[in-house]
Amino acid sequence: MTQNSPPLLLPPGLARAIATLQDKDRRRLDDTVTRLHTVNRRLWDTEDRVRGALLSAAQVADCKREIDQLNAERNALAERADEVLGSLADAGRADAPLHTETLASVVDRLSVLTLRIWHSERAGARDELTRRRIPALRSQREELCAALDVLVTDVVAGRRRLPVPARFKLYGRDDITPTEIKPSRHLRRVIAFGGLSECGKSTSADFVRRMCGAQRLKIGFLLRQAAHREGLADPYALSARRQAELLLGELNRFADAHVDTRLFTIESVHDDTSIAELKQLMGDLLQIVYLDASFAVRVERSGTPAQAVAAKDEIKMSRGAHQVAALADHVLDNSGSIAALRARLRRITAPPAATALRVATPYGLGLPAAIASATADFTDAVRAYGPGVRLVALTGSPGEGTWIGGWSDLDLLVIAEHEVTGRVHEALEQYRTALNGAASLGPTLVTPGELTARRLTPRLAFALHQLQQGRPVLHTAPGIELPTISRDELALAAVRELPQVILTMRRLRAEAGPATLRQLYKHLVLACRLLLREHDQWEPGPDLILAAASRMPGLTALSVPSLAETSSAWRDGDTEPVLKPVTAAVDQLLAWYAAQLAA
Template sequence: MTGNPPQLVLPAGLVRAIAALPAKDQQRLDDTFTRLHAANGHLWDAEDRVRGQHLTVLQVADCKREIDQFNSERNALAERADEVLGSLAGAGGTDAPLHTETIASVVDRLSVLTLRIWHSEQAVARDELMRRRIPALQQQREELCVALDTLVADAVAGHRRLPAPARFKIYGRDEPSSAEVVPSRHLKQVIAFGGLSESGKSTSADYVRQACGAHRFKIGYLLRQSAHRHGLADPYMLSPRRQAELLLEELNRFAEAHVEAQLFTIESVHDDASIAQLKLLMGDRLQIVYLDASFELRVERSGTLPQAVAAKDEVKISRGAREVASIADHVIDNSGSVIDLRARLRRISSSWGPHQLRAMATYGLSLPAEVATATTDFTDAIRTNTAVWLAALTGSPTAGPWIACWSDIDLLVIADHAAAEQVASALGRYQSALEGTTTIGLTLATREELIARRLTPRLAFALYEIQHGQPVLHATPGLELPTISRKELAVAATHELPQVVLTMRRLRAGADATRMRQLYKHLVLACRLILREHGMWESGPDHILASASRLPGLPAFDVPSLTDVVSEWQDGGSDQAYKSVINAVDQLLTWYAAELAAA
């Protein structure tokens, strides 16, 4: 079938009568007749679908509910139209003969006949009988239009009375689907929060929204939206399977319109049957979280009387809220600390798992012999401890060639807290071995902090680099790490940049040639963070500064290459590079302040 059904065309006599009504009534009738015709079109489609040979018993039942729903809607719309059309009646009083049906009932028949003609025309190519029926159907329509105009004229003149418009019909409202709904490829992950009143569902969903960038929805909102799209009044009358399909349809619709979205949350999971069906449709893309807490604690959190919480619990329990715990992927006892709750939520909502890390011997990193030897000794000293999970160099030792008196050692160690003393002892020997050669900074993090994503921006970037091929010195097989995305790093850059700018401004305030190294490194770091906010991922100081010089409104930096800056730093003679660095820092700080002021 091609195209859409034709619009409903009213006969001329009825159109003239309606034109005599107030503008508000004219608009109301136009809207009502348009919706009535649309409801008849939906009803026709539903009656076609219910005849499908491959429908399940449940789908047939749902189709029947949908048919009832559209019949209910057409009756309601006809009643609404007759309430307005009743004002057309003249002053004939009770002596005028009573007509058998209302004007809107005739319009409803006209709508159905219009659809019948159109569907017959669409079927001509496959059914010759339809071709012979069309002239008769068109004749019926002409006669019905004449009869309707006659009825309107008689009613306006008071020669005929119209019956009361009320139909007193009772129908269920439901909506089926003849094909299985599947998750959109853009629908990555959904977390559904269930639990009794004041158990922490909304608090948890809001935290996931703020911390993880999730899009937050209420189940009731999704169902109402889907019901509105399908012309359904009460989606809760659907079978659990159909409710689940409606929810998935709406989630799919949003995900496809926001392809950048990675995570969604849905709240108010009180019906165990429908959420179980949604789990069958979505599989592991849906994680059901049940939050539990004692009644006394929930009352305390609510700030209301126990009777009020108990009354809300009773409603939720009657819908199956308590049974959600038996099918949940995660049951969280939410009577502990906020830190505990948030750590659990971050693990559930974040991507993590074993990564293929690239291990490399220290001597493969192009380090000076004494640095490589000391680094190897440090690694050997901690790798035997089973509580040490990973050791890696980050920053300049892996980003480029080693520069004497300029490059630093940045160590990342992931270990249980119990290993901290051994790591500290090994670090002390490491520092002693390289005293006067370089400075060493250590970041010591636990696996729990990483998986709960309690990460500083620099730690997040270090993990990102490791997961994208930067070599490590030691890693326990099967180590699970949080997956860090570029989007997260762009957000992290906005949090780290203010601190870097403050430090750079402090260094600039007391600047002399001895601080050139610090100023230069902070200038490069600030530019790298700003570039990340712009979606640009440069590496290497020279490339970073050149790219930053092309940012809108920022004057081009006149900073020598890293090689020249280092050469001047090591020689301690000319201060030309130092002045260039100072000028670039001033340019960047002035530009940054102006950009913020513009906001």
């Protein structure tokens, strides 16, 4: 595209008429006319380029394809402009004389004449004949503007009618129906990374690939694939719209071939015009992320001389890389820590969502009166801290309604801003004192930022998943946003958590005795729960979990007393009848697990 070419200035009469349109129509017309003028600039440049004597036959063919594409865009935009401009006409005068062309056709002529004057002024510096023509061209433009204003006045007053705006242009074979390319239904989300040299595009895309399971693609690779498929010598010579269509076509093919992939990334975005066109084709399915960092930071990170980074910047900026920031959905300052960058990326790739949570009182969770009262006091205390405390919930057995006195823990989740965590800790100490040993308190205190950045332990992820499934909370702030935790994520979390659970269970087995029964049993249930998640089985409660685990391939059925029997023996201090079968079940599971991994 020609640099610094002139804008299209509409004559005053037309501008005043357009100002009477509704805001929506006015914005649509402004966008359409601007794009029409841009297409005319590109068409001029391409027609100049195709006349080059040194072009190969393949390059000439590419230019011809681009000219056809631009002409098709030009006619489509003119028709779109006439859809709006036609509303200016007074439809009540059917007997008014018919004008020879539409208002958009005149605007299109004005656009071309504007470009002709500008090119002639540039050429006139070295060609005397061209310089002599410039006054006549300027006079033509003045006359065309005046004639257009008169036409607009007559059309608005009903003294002149406009012809039907449809142009019925044909491009290519008449047996092919042109269709606008649309995103495939399998193309769910695409993140495009832009920025100057050494800004962190590749690092960010690789992080999203590793942590979010994204399919990572390069824009250059996609265009080369499209060029090979379409028989193009140089896809970069095509119009921005055509490049965007080629990119979307290749993304659709990848998405249709990988239907389980929910996220794609593309890099590196160096052309602001083509990414703008791709955004128009894809809408919110495409999120443009621009990574920004100072020149000094980028030089330091690169480990190369400043001149090398500046040279790369100059090439990228000549293509419009720096202008992508104005189009971006997210502009990230990548001058700080990697933790800050990754937190922003996780929020973009998996944005938190407003969650409808079920609120209950401690007295509705099946807790003893004294424990419910202490829990209610704690909830009231932290609720008084204001919006800084976002959520309070008892997870695990209290949330499931299976809490057993003398056996179950109080697993407490508190989401609070960092500024109030000190006061929350004070309230926790008061809560622990009020419990007076009636139950063991296991608090988890996290900030909203940790959640939206998805810095989650597997157990915390499972607790959030339970809340999404309708487990009750004791307190929640209005409009709270939580990360959505899918079953697939929990299955992956199980893979990460299981090794630590097995190590702990092996240590507890070595120390097996009456004092370790409770922990040994709970780790046996937890290990089986995690193994079942890997098999996409989701059983509630220890008894069902152990029964389902007994059916895993190659594992001898686990003969374990029920939860009621085990917890009763623990509370009564008569652990011998249950300790032996629990220990035997642990031995079975550890031996089976070792055999599975050795295989």
